[in-house]
Structure formats: structure tokens, C-alpha cells
Amino acid sequence: MTKLHFSVPIITPPLLGLLLITLPLLVISQNLDAELSILLQVKQQLGNPPSIQSWNSSSSPCDWPEITCTDNTITEISLYGKSITHKIPARICDLKNLMVLDVSNNYIPGEFPDILNCSKLEYLLLLQNNFVGPIPANIDRLSRLRYLDLTANNFSGDIPAVIGQLRELFYLSLVQNEFNGTWPKEIGNLANLQHLAMAYNDKFLPSALPKEFGALKKLTYLWMTDANLVGEIPESFNNLSSLELLDLANNKLNGTIPGGMLMLKNLTYLYLFNNRLSGHIPSLIEALSLKEIDLSDNYMTGPIPAGFGKLQNLTGLNLFWNQLSGEIPANASLIPTLETFKIFSNQLSGVLPPAFGLHSELRLFEVSENKLSGELPQHLCARGALLGVVASNNNLSGEVPKSLGNCTSLLSIQLSNNNLSGEVPKSLGNCTSLRSIQLSNNRFSGEIPSGIWTSSDMVSVMLDGNSFSGTLPSKLARNLSRVDISNNKFSGPIPAGISSLLNLLLFKASNNLFSGEIPVELTSLPSISTLSLDGNQLSGQLPLDIISWKSLFALNLSTNYLSGPIPKAIGSLPSLVFLDLSENQFSGEIPHEFSHFVPNTFNLSSNNLSGEIPPAFEKWEYENNFLNNPNLCANIQILKSCYSKASNSSKLSTNYLVMIISFTLTASLVIVLLIFSMVQKYRRRDQRNNVETWKMTSFHKLNFTESNILSRLAQNSLIGSGGSGKVYRTAINHSGEVVAVKWILTNRKLGQNLEKQFVAEVQILGMIRHANIVKLLCCISSESSNLLVYEYMENQSLDRWLHGKKRAVSSMDSGSDVVLDWPMRLQIAIGAARGLCYMHHDCSPPIIHRDVKSSNILLDSEFNAKIADFGLAKMLAKQVEDPETMSVVAGTFGYIAPEYAYTRKANKKIDVYSFGVVLLELATGREANRGNEHMNLAQWAWQHFGEGKFIVEALDEEIMEECYMEEMSNVFKLGLMCTSKVPSDRPSMREVLLILDRCGPQQGHAT
Known part of the structure; x- marks a missing residue:
């Protein structure tokens, strides 16, 4: 047998070294190839989005911009903002060394991704997607997780208690979801937690703050705004020694602030506003790092602690809307960093510390609605940064500080309802940024100087209720848009x-x-909308040439000594709806041109007018408009008959006799027919044994009855109509008081729907009491008709003012070129937001309007906004298992949230979307359905923004001025936020209101 011989190679040391180097590289290369294959499969399962086209087999994954490698293995994937619309595949967990997964800001649907097998995962970012359903009950399998962010999704259900077993977590954010369970106390076991954010989860069951959170010794950030928290702040929170930010605002917390809260050495930001906290503010204050304190809108009592004066880093102190009493501590005015001081709407007394403004760049100083006395601090603008002084409704005395005249930053002065006296500083004309002055109801004396009409940048002056002397500043007028010096x-x-x-x-x-006479120069104002000169001693004739007043909406010249004829041109003013010339000495005939416009409200009584009234006014509803004009007559018996004088002196003319005989015969025939009709109607009703009666249900104390309403409805007082009925302007008594009446007729085909709308309006408006929601006075119902009686809104709808010149709403709107300036638009936006905020957050259960639009925002005589037309509103049921859904899409095209068309689910975010469209209307001047010829306003605005164009290019050029650009841009951006396609990305109405309130200086503080 032949032996087989095997030769064994001799491995030399150099060859051994080469093998030791090559083999690991070979293994690494094989691992990376495997990970490449995994990623290409992941890309395919994600639908091959164009945003990651760089993922291909010809390059190393470590070179792809979305991939981070460590030691040639994939450890991080970032797909932020890649427009992903598919679910995250479980295959991604085959990357065994994956530590970071960021898929935020996409459109990923479905439940929590199947990634619990990613055993080394430390950072998981799922924020701003479309995830739904619960957090997995076994999420603790991700045992190495250190950072978890689920913000702005639609996760629901309960937060699993096992989340407290993720012991490595230092960052946990569950903000803005649909959770509807309770807050797990097990979060208190996360000893390494530094950042805890669970704000804007208002569907959570009312829950107390877990006292176990007080064990989080490393916690620096706790944010639980609008989280449906109830009960007291636990005393254990005094142990949060590392805490820098505590935000528990917009909840229903009660009780007192724990005594040790202001002893936390590292506390920098404390936000507890809009709760139900009571008792005294803790007097021991050692949190010397504090920069901002906001305890506003609570029930705090007692004094402002003197300890606040020790906070040398404090920039903002907000204590407004409480019940604080006592004096303002003097050392509060010595804080060197103080910028915002807001303590309005309390019961504070004593004098204002005189050093305010001397030691810091004070910006906002708001102390209105208290019991303060003494003088205003003289140096509020010493550092040249002051934006607003609001000190109305106090007992302040003395003069307006002369130093304010050198304050070029100043935007607003509100000092009404005090005991101030003396002259308005002449130097106030140097305040070229000034927009608003309100000095009403003080004790100023003297007369108004002519210099006010030659200024440069003033936007609004309100001096009503004073008696000024001396001269007003001479640089206050070029852009002046509102002057109110009444009373x-x-x-x-x-x-x-x-x-x-x-x-x-x-x-x-x-x-x-x-x-003296009304100057002819007054008639040359091209933009004037409201002109009120009533209650003066003006005399002479009215200027005849007033054709420039094409925008005039309201004219009140009553109670003067004006004489001569009424100018014919008044009858040709296209926008005039309110006219009062009563209690003067006008003479001659009423111009026949009046027949062509018939204003909604007018009064010509108590003059010396003569002749016949125009035929258009020969109706009973105008019977009070011509009283006390001895020589005025009418052809029907609403005034003295035009035949009365002639009958005393001579026989009636043949023509008159023929007319009377004809009238008598016609009337007789009509009476016979009416009697016959009534008999037949009575017989039919008698056969059915169902006699129709009217039932009146009142919601307020009224000075009229149903007969006052029913007897005064008239077709020519129609002011609006729509799918749910017609609206009439109706005078209810001889004093001229007016209401608006919506008349809904029962119809066999539409009766059921209309009846539902009627019941909805009655149920909702009947219980609401809010300054920014239209007041329902009563309802009157019968078998065939339903009447809703509202307060009358003199300035009608926002839609008319924004878009009336672009379409013919009615004869009076045609050709109108009235334009609301920006301060008015911002005021309207804030008012409407307050109404919706009340509906969403302060009503129980909350109310969804479902048809928010500019035509359903009505304006009173002072342009205060009120939400109207609740025929489509639905009250939210508090039952999680049975969400409110609608069988048909309600609302108005251009305002409807995109998800509402297919989900039919009524929630607050559909109102937010619609209000966002209104904000875009206010900022751009465009109509909701006319962004351009191809898309509605919201789509157009998003395209404009997405293309990187300047926002200023989208704003309304008719009102845009440099001083308003920032505010208008902010409102435009807020409109974009509200009209986000993803409902969870939209802010709440409470957030919307807060943002609007901060767009500019406070213009009053109505709740």
C-alpha cells in the first residue's frame, strides 16, 4: 500500500501578522455588507421615498447622510423630515448595534412601531407623526433606552406603568397626544430623569400630580401645561432640588403654593398661571436664579411678598387676575433686570413705587384695575425701552409724567378712569411710535389744540371722559386712524x-x-368710517359736498344746533347704515335721494323738517324716526296726515276724495277677504283641534314681549339670510332699541335639520355668558316657526369689512372700499380667540362650533368681536368610548379642516383650523376660497411659506406699514400653525390666545 504524504505549510511570523489583520477586516466588511442589505430592504419597505435616494448598493452606508457609523457598524439612523408615509419596518432591528433612531417630523401612520427587538436602542425619537394607539405594555424591553420623545402624535390609552422600569431614561416627552388614562406614579422611579414633558394632554382623566414625582432628584425640567391636573401641588415637590423650570399652567390645581417652592435654589422659570390656586404667595424666597414668575389668573390673596425684590435676575413678574391686596413693595422697582411688570386686575392699594423704570429696561408696565392712588412713576421710560403703560381704572392723581414725551419706543398709553389732571405733555409728540392713547374719565381740563392734526406716526388717540387744557403734541398724526375724545x-x-x-x-x-360750524375740510377724509359729533354746540349748515365719505358707515350729529337743509348727498353714501340727525334745527324737506339707501338705523326726530316723507319710509317700522317735526307729514297714518291742515281750511280736492274712496273700497274688500280667510283657517284648525300658539323662553331680563317682536318683523328690515333662516333687524320699542331676529320656518323636507339647528342654538347660547359670544336674549317658537332673538351687532360681520368691496353682499356693500387697519384687526382676532377659548376650555362639556368663519364673527359698535351662529355647534360628550361623529360634513368650504372630510370626527382642532383661516384672512386680506385661482387661502399660504418666499410679500398691502410688519407676520405664521394638515401639530385655542395677546402691547384686559 502506498502511503499518502501531506505537506504542512510553514507559517512564518510575517504571514501570521497579515492573517491577524485581514481576518477582522473581512468580518467587518461582511457585517457592513449585511447591514447594507438590511437598509436597502428597509428603504423598499418605506416605499422608496425620494428623500433617501442616496441609499444604494454602490456606496457604503457610512457615507449616507442619514447614517452614522461607529467602528464600521451602523449605530444611528436619522430620517428627520424625510416625508416618510409608510410604517417603520421591524427589519430595522436587525441592525444589532443601532443606538439612535430618529424618524421625527414625518407622516408615519399606524401604531407604535415594531422595534422592541432593537435591544441596544438608547435614543428613540418618534415626534410629529401620525402614530395612533397605545404605548406598548412591554416597552420596558427597550431596557437601555435613555431618550424617548413621542411628542405631537395621536397616541391614546393609558401610559403603561412599566415605563417606570426604564431606569436609564434621562429624557421623556409625551407632549400633545390623545392619552386618556392617568399619569403613572411609577415615573417617580426614574432616578436619572432630567427632562419630563407631558403638556397638552387635556383628554387625560382629571388626575392629581403624583407625589412620587418629588423623588426625581435630578429633574431639571417639568412641563405639564394643560394636562387636566387637579388637586394640590404635593409638598414633595419642595425636594426637587435640581429643578430649573416648573410649568403647570392651564390646569385646575387648587390649594396653596407649597411653602418651599420658592426656596428651590436652581429654580429659574415658574409658570402656574390659569389654575385655581389660592392663599398667600410664599413669603420666604430663596430661588435667586428666578428669571420669570407667572402666577396670573388664579385666586391668590394677600400681599405681594417683599422677597421678590431680592430676585436680581428677574425679568418678568406676572401676577394679574388674582385677588392680591396691600401695597406694592418698594424694592420691586429696584430689580435691575425687570422688563415686564403685570399686576392688573387685583385689589392692590397704596402708591406706585417711584423708582420703576430707573434701574431696569422696563418694557411693559400694567397695573390697571386696582385701587392704586398717588402719582404715576416719573421715570418709567428712563432706559428708553418702554412699550406700554396701562394704569386704567385706579385712583391715580396728578399729571401725566412729562418724561413719557421723550419715549420714542412707546406704543400705548392707557390711563382712563382715574383722577388725573393737568395738561397732556406737549413733548408727547416726540413719541413717533405711539399707537394708542386712552385718557378717558379723568379730570383734565382745557381745549384741544390744532397741533394734533400735523403729526407723523400716531395710530390711535382715545381721550374720552376728560377736559384737557394746554396743547396736545404736534407730531401725532400722519398715520392716525382712530380719534376718540368723547365725554x-x-x-x-x-x-x-x-x-x-x-x-x-x-x-x-x-x-x-x-x-361753530362743522369745517368743510372734515368732508375730505377719504377713509372715515365712523363720525360722531353728537352732544355738542355745533351750529350752522352741514357742508353740502360730502361725496368723499364713500366709506362712511355711521354718522351721528344729534343734539346740536345744526340748521339748514339736509344735504342730498347723504342719500348717496354707499356704506352708510347708521344715521342720527335728531335734536337739531334742520329745516326743509327730506331729500328724495334718501329713498335709495334707507339705512338700518336712523333718526330725524326733533327738527324743523317739513313736507312729505319719502315714500320708502311710509311704513310703520319708521314711526319713531320722524317725531317732533310739526310740519312733517305722511300719506299714511304713521305721522300726522298730510291732509289734516287742508281739511281745516277748505274742502278736500277731488283727487284726494277719489283716492280716499278708492282706498276705502279696497280696504273693505281686503277686510272681507281677510275675514273669509280667517274663518276658513279657524275651521281647519278647529277640525285638527290644534290651535297654534307662541311660546317665549327668555335667558336674560327683557323689556319686551313676544308681541313686540312679532308685530315689528318686516321684509325691508332683512339684513341677512342663509341655509338656517333669515335675519331681521327689529326695533322693539319707541326708544329705538334694536335686536336681531333669526326666523326659521318649519318645512316638511328640511324641518328636522332646521329643528336640530334651532335646538342647538338654544341649548348652547342660552347657557353661555361671555363678552365675546353673541348674546341670545330669548327664543320664540310655534308650530310653524322658530325665532331666535339676539343682541344687535351694529357693525355686522367681519366678512363684510374684509371683503365687502370685492363682492356685492347687499346694495349698501356695493362699491364700498372700507378697510380695517391692523390694530383693529388684531383686536378682532383677540376677541374672537377669547370666545373660542372659552368654548373649548372653560365650558363643561366643551363646545365645538364647527362653522368658524369671518361671516360668523360679528362686530359691535366698538368693533369688539363676538362669535355667532351656533346652528352647527355640537357639545362634546365626555365618553371616551363613544366619540362624537357626524353623519354629514358641516361647515363652509375653505374653512373645513382636511381630516374632517373623511373622519367626520368633531374635535377642537377643526375649530382651530377654521380660526387659522380667519387669521390668514386678517393678515393677507384675501378671501378663504381665493388664495389664487387654483387653491384656497390655507393651501396658498402654505405654498408661499414652503417656497421660502418672504412672509411680508403675502401680507395685505392696503394696511401694511413698517410698524405693523412684525405683528402681521406673527399672525400669518400663527395662521399657518393653526391650519397644519396634522391636527396634533395645531395649537389649542388657549395657546392661540396667548400668542395673540403677546403680538403687541395689551389693549385692555377683558376676560
């Missing part, structure tokens, strides 16, 4: 220089001592 003792003539106010929208000088 003073101003005297002398109305200055002719008023003609320089080319942008003047509103001029009110009611109840003063103005004398």
Missing part, C-alpha cells in the same frame, strides 16, 4: 387741520362743548 369738555371749533388725517377711520368727539 370731555373740549371747546372751540373743530380744527380745520383734521383734513390732513388721510388715514382716519374713526373720529368720535361726542358730548363735548365744541361750537
Whole structure:
């Protein structure tokens, strides 16, 4: 047998070294190839999105921008903002060394991704997607997890208690989801937790703050705004020694603030506003790092602690809307960093510390609605940063500080309802940024100077209720749009220089001592909308040439000594709906041109008018409009008959006799027919044994009955109509008080739907009491009709003011070119937001309007906004198992949230979307359905923003001025936020209101 011989190779040391190097590289290469294959499969399962086209087999994954490698193995994947629309595949967990997965800001659907096998995962970012369903009950399998962010999704159900077993977590954010369980106390076991954010989860069951959270010694950030928290703040929170930010705002917390809360050495930001906290503010204050404190909108009592004066880093102190009493500590004015000081709407007394503004760059100083006395601090603008002074409704005395005249940053002064006196500083004309002055109801004396009409940048002046002396500043007028000096003792003539106010929208000088003639220059104001000069001593004739007043909406010249004829041109003013010329000495005939416009509200009584009234006014509803004109007559018996004098002196003419005989015969025939009709109607009803009666249900104390309403409805007082009925403007008594009546007729085909709308309005409006929601006075119902009686809104709808010139709403709107300025638009936006915020957050159960639009935002005589038309509103049931859904899509095209068309689910976010469209209308001046010819306004605005164009290019050029650009841009951006396609990305109405309130200086503080 032949032996087989095997030769064994001799491995030399150099060859051994080469093998030791090559083999690991070979293994690494094989691992990376395997991971490449996994990623290519993941890409395919994600639908091959164009945003990751760089993922291909010809390059190393470590070179792809979305991939991070460590030691040639994939450890991090970032798909932030890649427009992913498919579910995350479980295959991704085959990357055994994956530590970071970021898929935020996409459109990923479905439940929590199947990634629990990613055993080394430390960072998981799923925020801003479309995830639904619960957090997995076994999420603790991700035992190495350190960072978990699920913000802005639609996760629901309970937060699993096992989340407290993720012991490595230092960051946990569950903000803005649909959770509807309770807060797990097991989170208190996360000893390494530094950042805990669970805000905007208002569907959570009312839950107390777990006292176990007080064990989180490393916690620096706790954010639980709008989380349906109830009960007291646990005393254990005094142990959060590392805490820097505590935000528990917009909840229903009660009880007192724990005594040790302001002893936390590292606390920098404390936000507890809009809760139900009571008792005294802790007086021991050692949190010397505090920069911002907001305890507003609670029930806090007692004094402001003097300890606040020790906070040398404090920039903002907000204590407004409480019940604080006592004096303001003097050392609060010495804080060197103080910028915002808001303590309005309390019961504070004593004097204002005089050092305010001397030691810091004070920006906002708001102390209105208290019991403060003494003088205003003299150096509020010493550092040149002051934006607003709001000190109305106090007992302040003395003069307006002369130092304010050198404050070029100043935007707003509100000092009404005090005991201030003396002159308005002449130097106030140097405040070229000033927008608003309110000095009403003080004790100023003197007369108004002519210099006010030659200024440069002033936007609004409100001086009503004073009696000024001296001269007002001379640099306050080029952009002046609103002047209100009503209820003073101003005297002398109305200055002719008023003609320089080319942008003047509103001029009110009611109840003063103005004398002389109305200057012809007043008629040259092209933008004037409201002109009120009633209650003065004006005399002479009205200027005849007033054709420039094409935008005039309201004209009140009553209670003066004006004489001569009424100008014919008044009857040709296209926008005029309110006219009061009563209690003057006008003579001659009423111009026949009046027949062509018939304003909604007018009064010509108590003059010396003569002749016949125009035929258009020969109706019973105008019976009070012509009283006390002895020589005025009518052809029907609403006034003295035009035949009465002739009958005393001579026989009736043959023509008159023929007319009377004809009228008598016609009337007789009509009476016979009416009697016959009534008999037949009675017989039919008698056969059915069902006699129709009217039932009146009132919600307020009323000074009228159902007969006052029913007897005064008239077709020519129609002011609006729609799918749910017609609306009439109705005078209810001889004093001229007016209401709006919506008349809904029962119809066999539509009756059921309309009846539902009627019941909805009655149920909702009948129980609401809010300044920014239209008031339902009563309802009147019968078998065939339903009437809703509302307060009358003089300025009608926002839609008319924004878009009336672009379409013919009615005859009075045609050709109108009225434009609301930006301060008015912002005021309207804030008012409407307050109404919706009340509905969403303060009503129980909450109310969804479902048809928010500019035509359902009504404006009163002062342009205060009120939400109207609740025929489509639904009250939210508090039952999680049975969500409110609708069988048909309700609302108005252009305002409907995109998800509502297919989900039919009624929630607050559909109102937020619709309100966002209104904000875009206000900022751009465009109509909701007319972004351009191809898309609606919301789509157009998002495209404009997405293309990187300047926001200023989208704003309404008719009102845009440099001083408003930032505010208008902010409202435009807020409109974009509200109209986000993803409902969870939209803010709540409470957030919307807070943002709007901060767009500019506070313009009053109505709740």
C-alpha cells in the first residue's frame, strides 16, 4: 500500500501578522455588507421615498447622510423630515448595534412601531407623526433606552406603568397626544430623569400630580401645561432640588403654593398661571436664579411678598387676575433686570413705587384695575425701552409724567378712569411710535389744540371722559386712524387741520362743548368710517359736498344746533347704515335721494323738517324716526296726515276724495277677504283641534314681549339670510332699541335639520355668558316657526369689512372700499380667540362650533368681536368610548379642516383650523376660497411659506406699514400653525390666545 504524504505549510511570523489583520477586516466588511442589505430592504419597505435616494448598493452606508457609523457598524439612523408615509419596518432591528433612531417630523401612520427587538436602542425619537394607539405594555424591553420623545402624535390609552422600569431614561416627552388614562406614579422611579414633558394632554382623566414625582432628584425640567391636573401641588415637590423650570399652567390645581417652592435654589422659570390656586404667595424666597414668575389668573390673596425684590435676575413678574391686596413693595422697582411688570386686575392699594423704570429696561408696565392712588412713576421710560403703560381704572392723581414725551419706543398709553389732571405733555409728540392713547374719565381740563392734526406716526388717540387744557403734541398724526375724545369738555371749533388725517377711520368727539360750524375740510377724509359729533354746540349748515365719505358707515350729529337743509348727498353714501340727525334745527324737506339707501338705523326726530316723507319710509317700522317735526307729514297714518291742515281750511280736492274712496273700497274688500280667510283657517284648525300658539323662553331680563317682536318683523328690515333662516333687524320699542331676529320656518323636507339647528342654538347660547359670544336674549317658537332673538351687532360681520368691496353682499356693500387697519384687526382676532377659548376650555362639556368663519364673527359698535351662529355647534360628550361623529360634513368650504372630510370626527382642532383661516384672512386680506385661482387661502399660504418666499410679500398691502410688519407676520405664521394638515401639530385655542395677546402691547384686559 502506498502511503499518502501531506505537506504542512510553514507559517512564518510575517504571514501570521497579515492573517491577524485581514481576518477582522473581512468580518467587518461582511457585517457592513449585511447591514447594507438590511437598509436597502428597509428603504423598499418605506416605499422608496425620494428623500433617501442616496441609499444604494454602490456606496457604503457610512457615507449616507442619514447614517452614522461607529467602528464600521451602523449605530444611528436619522430620517428627520424625510416625508416618510409608510410604517417603520421591524427589519430595522436587525441592525444589532443601532443606538439612535430618529424618524421625527414625518407622516408615519399606524401604531407604535415594531422595534422592541432593537435591544441596544438608547435614543428613540418618534415626534410629529401620525402614530395612533397605545404605548406598548412591554416597552420596558427597550431596557437601555435613555431618550424617548413621542411628542405631537395621536397616541391614546393609558401610559403603561412599566415605563417606570426604564431606569436609564434621562429624557421623556409625551407632549400633545390623545392619552386618556392617568399619569403613572411609577415615573417617580426614574432616578436619572432630567427632562419630563407631558403638556397638552387635556383628554387625560382629571388626575392629581403624583407625589412620587418629588423623588426625581435630578429633574431639571417639568412641563405639564394643560394636562387636566387637579388637586394640590404635593409638598414633595419642595425636594426637587435640581429643578430649573416648573410649568403647570392651564390646569385646575387648587390649594396653596407649597411653602418651599420658592426656596428651590436652581429654580429659574415658574409658570402656574390659569389654575385655581389660592392663599398667600410664599413669603420666604430663596430661588435667586428666578428669571420669570407667572402666577396670573388664579385666586391668590394677600400681599405681594417683599422677597421678590431680592430676585436680581428677574425679568418678568406676572401676577394679574388674582385677588392680591396691600401695597406694592418698594424694592420691586429696584430689580435691575425687570422688563415686564403685570399686576392688573387685583385689589392692590397704596402708591406706585417711584423708582420703576430707573434701574431696569422696563418694557411693559400694567397695573390697571386696582385701587392704586398717588402719582404715576416719573421715570418709567428712563432706559428708553418702554412699550406700554396701562394704569386704567385706579385712583391715580396728578399729571401725566412729562418724561413719557421723550419715549420714542412707546406704543400705548392707557390711563382712563382715574383722577388725573393737568395738561397732556406737549413733548408727547416726540413719541413717533405711539399707537394708542386712552385718557378717558379723568379730570383734565382745557381745549384741544390744532397741533394734533400735523403729526407723523400716531395710530390711535382715545381721550374720552376728560377736559384737557394746554396743547396736545404736534407730531401725532400722519398715520392716525382712530380719534376718540368723547365725554370731555373740549371747546372751540373743530380744527380745520383734521383734513390732513388721510388715514382716519374713526373720529368720535361726542358730548363735548365744541361750537361753530362743522369745517368743510372734515368732508375730505377719504377713509372715515365712523363720525360722531353728537352732544355738542355745533351750529350752522352741514357742508353740502360730502361725496368723499364713500366709506362712511355711521354718522351721528344729534343734539346740536345744526340748521339748514339736509344735504342730498347723504342719500348717496354707499356704506352708510347708521344715521342720527335728531335734536337739531334742520329745516326743509327730506331729500328724495334718501329713498335709495334707507339705512338700518336712523333718526330725524326733533327738527324743523317739513313736507312729505319719502315714500320708502311710509311704513310703520319708521314711526319713531320722524317725531317732533310739526310740519312733517305722511300719506299714511304713521305721522300726522298730510291732509289734516287742508281739511281745516277748505274742502278736500277731488283727487284726494277719489283716492280716499278708492282706498276705502279696497280696504273693505281686503277686510272681507281677510275675514273669509280667517274663518276658513279657524275651521281647519278647529277640525285638527290644534290651535297654534307662541311660546317665549327668555335667558336674560327683557323689556319686551313676544308681541313686540312679532308685530315689528318686516321684509325691508332683512339684513341677512342663509341655509338656517333669515335675519331681521327689529326695533322693539319707541326708544329705538334694536335686536336681531333669526326666523326659521318649519318645512316638511328640511324641518328636522332646521329643528336640530334651532335646538342647538338654544341649548348652547342660552347657557353661555361671555363678552365675546353673541348674546341670545330669548327664543320664540310655534308650530310653524322658530325665532331666535339676539343682541344687535351694529357693525355686522367681519366678512363684510374684509371683503365687502370685492363682492356685492347687499346694495349698501356695493362699491364700498372700507378697510380695517391692523390694530383693529388684531383686536378682532383677540376677541374672537377669547370666545373660542372659552368654548373649548372653560365650558363643561366643551363646545365645538364647527362653522368658524369671518361671516360668523360679528362686530359691535366698538368693533369688539363676538362669535355667532351656533346652528352647527355640537357639545362634546365626555365618553371616551363613544366619540362624537357626524353623519354629514358641516361647515363652509375653505374653512373645513382636511381630516374632517373623511373622519367626520368633531374635535377642537377643526375649530382651530377654521380660526387659522380667519387669521390668514386678517393678515393677507384675501378671501378663504381665493388664495389664487387654483387653491384656497390655507393651501396658498402654505405654498408661499414652503417656497421660502418672504412672509411680508403675502401680507395685505392696503394696511401694511413698517410698524405693523412684525405683528402681521406673527399672525400669518400663527395662521399657518393653526391650519397644519396634522391636527396634533395645531395649537389649542388657549395657546392661540396667548400668542395673540403677546403680538403687541395689551389693549385692555377683558376676560
